[in-house]
Amino acid sequence: MLAIVNTPRNETPIELREVAEPQVADDEAIVEVRAFSLNRGELALLARRPEGWQPGQDIAGIVVKRAADGSGPETGTHVVGLAEQGGWAQRVALATDRLAVLPEHVNFAQAAALPMAGHAALRILRFGDMLLGKRILITGAAGGVGRFAVQLAALAGAEVTGVVGRPERAEGLRELGASEVITQIERAQGLFDVILESVGGASLTSALQLITPHGTIVVFGNSSGEETPFSLYHLFGHEGIRLQTFFSYHPDTTTTLSADLATLVTLVEAGKLRAPIGLETSWHEFIPALTALQDRQIQGKAVFHVSF
Known part of the structure; x- marks a missing residue:
């Protein structure tokens, strides 16, 4: 063959x-x-x-x-x-x-x-528990996992903000269910109950400042290849947040x-x-x-x- x-x-x-x-x-x-x-x-x-x-x-x-x-x-x-x-x-x-x-x-x-991609999106969204009415931020929203995650989160009743690397990468995301699409995580408005983070580096540092108290950040990638420096001061006012990792290739x-x-x-x-x-x-x-x-x-x- x-x-x-x-x-x-x-x-x-x-x-x-x-x-x-x-x-x-x-x-x-x-x-x-x-x-x-x-x-x-x-x-x-x-x-x-x-x-x-x-x-x-x-x-x-x-x-x-x-x-x-x-x-x-x-x-x-x-x-x-x-x-x-x-x-x-x-x-x-x-x-x-x-x-x-x-x-x-x-x-x-x-x-x-x-x-x-679909299985990974389904699994990482489950870390957010009940999604109805929640605000969700998805970095790397234009990728395979990101596009599935946008749809599944919107289908579950969440308000979805997608982050993409370039304006042209935003094509079709609103039709898939994104309420807002931005090109830099720093432009995100307000706080989010769940953040799906796949970029790492400065993006993850910013995500730590955008999460609600008792919210969940799911880290499932590091496409930037950067390390993520942060201080505990970044977490003041964000009590009880959960930082959850997910790797789709892990046996369990x-x-x-x-x-x-x-x-x-x-x-x-x-x-x-x-x-x-x-x-x-x-x-x-x-x-x-x-x-x-x-x-x-x-x-x-x-x-x-x-x-x-």
């Missing part, structure tokens, strides 16, 4: 190659991948992983071999899943607790945009993965959640898309269709 493999020593970081069929455990199904999406976090993995490693997490496709233990979807079922690796391929083995069945009216491209975040994926695709089918696809193309066009994503030229998710 064909798969994208890591080639960090070559002129291009990846290559489409013939590889062995996936090895399968008893609790794993073989999925024929019809579409997959790319996450920004995977770009860093390409530089760190060895030659020949097979990347890929977000996939959607058709079960071609049911798990030997009888768990999970039957052969022929359309599914969405989150792999640890190896998903950018014609076929992948996936544990059945990492799969969800696709509703009839959710296509493979929509589904492939959901797993990592997958305990509700199948149910969470089912929730996301159900919302998409109902028209309540939009898969924010900024680019949809063939996997043969992966290299140009990778460059565009690195340069933040893609609004939302990049999705690739797999050919056979």
